[in-house]
Amino acid sequence: MRAAGRSRFVYVIYIRSTPQKVWKALTDSKFIRQYWFGMDIQSAWKKGSPWKMTLPDGMPTDTGKILEIEPPKRMVIHWQHEWQKDIKAEGPGRCTIELKKVQASVRVTITHEINRPKSKLIEAVAGGWPLILSNLKSLLENGKIAVKDHPRH
Amino acid sequence: MSDADLLFKALADKGRRKLLDRLYAQDSQTLSELCRHLAMTRQGVTQHLAVLEAASLVAVQRRGREKLHFLNPVPLQQIYDRWIYKFEKPRLKALSSLKRRLEGGQG
Incomplete structure (x- = not known):
């Protein structure tokens, strides 16, 4: 990637919903488990509070803490992978989630970055986010997810 | 549009x-x-x-x-969900039932 020593991606999706509903879907376990392929995320969603993503059996795959939070607009998560050794060894990255009302929709922007070139963490999460965002959009707009068992999961 | x-x-x-x-x-x-x-x-x-x-x-x-x-790539994923996934679904179902059987579940 361009900036020396950094890997980053920026993903955008427009969801016909309100920032409040999208924010709830991003921070409420009941919603998360529906569109995140069974994964769960736990946090108190306050500045400085721990953040943890777990498999359906409770094993943590990623941990971190909330660096910044401003509902229903923006949050920054310190994101440390725990599952795969080589990705864990890269250390923490940052994930920024921004919501903006655009006419009758919400623009959701996900920026995931780490201060190292050709990062495996960024490669791994880059493959996951489109599936998750697409499912989230279907869930909020149509009340059901599009894809249940994904070939890459 | x-x-x-x-x-x-x-x-x-x-x-x-x-x-x-x-x-x-x-x-x-x-x-x-x-x-x-x-x-x-x-x-x-x-x-x-x-x-x-x-x-x-x-x-x-x-x-x-x-x-x-x-x-x-998110809009491309939506094309996948809309136009490709449904044609792959039978194959995915077969694979997941094979996995359950091989891993000793009821399949």
Whole structure:
């Protein structure tokens, strides 16, 4: 990637919903488990509070803490992978989630970055986010997810 | 125009697909960098990028005075969900029941 020593991606999706509903879907376990392929995320969603993503059996795959939070607009998560050794060894990255009302929709922007070139963490999460965002959009707009068992999961 | 119309219109041009390929090979590029290896005028690239941005296939971030372009694959995922996944579903079901049987479940 361009900036020396950094890997980053920026993903955008427009969801016909309100920032409040999208924010709830991003921070409420009941919603998360529906569109995140069974994964769960736990946090108190306050500045400085721990953040943890777990498999359906409770094993943590990623941990971190909330660096910044401003509902229903923006949050920054310190994101440390725990599952795969080589990705864990890269250390923490940052994930920024921004919501903006655009006419009758919400623009959701996900920026995931780490201060190292050709990062495996960024490669791994880059493959996951489109599936998750697409499912989230279907869930909020149509009340059901599009894809249940994904070939890459 | 609907989101799907914007998306398929954006993908229906060879030059725009080439731009997406350039961004796939190297994300986070400025307009000048994108122009460097393309046989297109700067104005042409600007117009193509505007169509790609309207279809949400390109995301733009400002860093100081620079405008950086990123490939946004999320709309492509929606094409997958809408047009491809349903045809793959029977194969995926067969695979997951095979996995359950091999791992000793009831299949």
